[in-house]
Amino acid sequence: MKPVRVGICGLGTVGGGTFNVLTRNADDIARRAGRPIVIEQVAYRTPNPECDLTGLKTTADVFEVATNPDVDVLVELIGGYDVARELVLTAIEHGKHVVTANKALIAVHGNEIFEAAHAKGVIVAFEAAVAGGIPVIKSLREGLGANRIEWVAGIINGTGNYILTHMRDEGRAFEDVLAEAQALGYAEADPTFDVEGIDAAHKLTILASIAYGVPLQFEKAYTEGISRVTAEDVEQADNLGYVIKHLGISKRTDLGLELRVHPTLIPKERLLANVHGVKNAIAVMGDAVGPTLYYGAGAGAEPTASSVVADILDVARDIATDHHYRVPYLAFSGISEDVSQLPIMPMEEIHSAYYLRLLAVDRPGVLARVATILSEQGISIEALIQKEATEGELVPIILMTHRTVEKQMNEAIRQIEAMADIAGPVTRIRVESLDEQE
Ligand SMILES: NC(=O)C1=CN([C@@H]2O[C@H](COP(=O)(O)OP(=O)(O)OC[C@H]3O[C@@H](n4cnc5c(N)ncnc54)[C@H](O)[C@@H]3O)[C@@H](O)[C@H]2O)C=CC1
């Protein structure tokens, strides 16, 4: 059997993991593919001490791989937007299939890349781009293909979840835990992508396109990070029976699609509330199957390589059958003609319940005024905690509200922050019951 020849570009965390998994499990992988999968060429700038490249063809120029006639599949693991885009488009132009772990690339340039790949009849596979080792793309695109997807909600950034978990369990400082996640190879080259929710928004954009058959629209995703969540919020949420997680949420509504990433209070008994460390989990609600959950390592060398290599295997199987890629890139057939134009809703139109934390001067009437502002905006209060006041100190007030429209809450917060007896900004964290009926 003719082998399938792979060119690996980038030999960092994921590139190194991919090289080692492909090499170590070569026999099993060849049996599954029905033919050997061989590493034809490796392009890297910095050597990876974990990888033995003896006897292999290497280069410092990734574009050599993209134009190498002996390479069937280019594996893009350099990251970033610009060079990666050019590299992938060059490989496609040269008739190569592409496997990538680059969510930034797919979320931002995916529509263009899929058009080019479709025109050339080549595969672009990206399982590793969402939730690392969890085969969630395959599950959503193939396993749930019978369903109308109602919503998708997930912990889709390993670094952020690692930070929230270790800060809560060990009381450690944010910067300290972030440095550890970087050393373990979980974080993006720019870790603000992890902490500010950009990475999660890239992944959510991809999941939403596959779930609902809409074009990739990263620029319309609402993104809020975890850097403003305080130990006090974590403690108060705990008192109220909730855990704070950084969630990516996309829901189908009558007005369009919600597409948002932000810290979220989740009831403690939900499975998602119990996903810790670098683990990711994605809950998907389909009309036929009901609620489903996909759980596993969201980052790290070999968990991510597991998805990269599975994609290479898929490509190898497809080459063997010698027909056009049987599963469309974003699950819905065709490129532009079959995608839906369901609009992505502006953030102010979404519905949510809210946790609010305010600091008030301990004077009679303050609470009544806050309650009036909320009620004038049609917002009802579900729970209220007011801590004991110490002489002359500001008192924290914690409020949980019922569901309302975001714009009403924006107006209420604006008015509360304008009150003379309220100090500083109001902390607002959205609450999701993740109710199975929702
Ligand atoms: N680290 C993880 O756990 C995960 C990473 N990813 C994605 O995988 C991709 C790679 O990430 P990591 O391996 O973590 O990054 P990394 O920084 O460890 O590795 C990237 C490697 O590519 C090399 N490189 C960059 N530009 C190059 C160029 N023009 N020519 C040759 N080499 C070049 C760098 O020198 C580096 O060794 C990114 O798109 C990332 O978002 C996806 C899932 C999980």
Ligand SMILES: N[C@@H](CC=O)C(=O)O
């Ligand atoms: N930086 C990302 C890596 C995987 O996608 C994360 O922490 O989840």
Ligand code: NA
């Ligand atoms: Na995945």
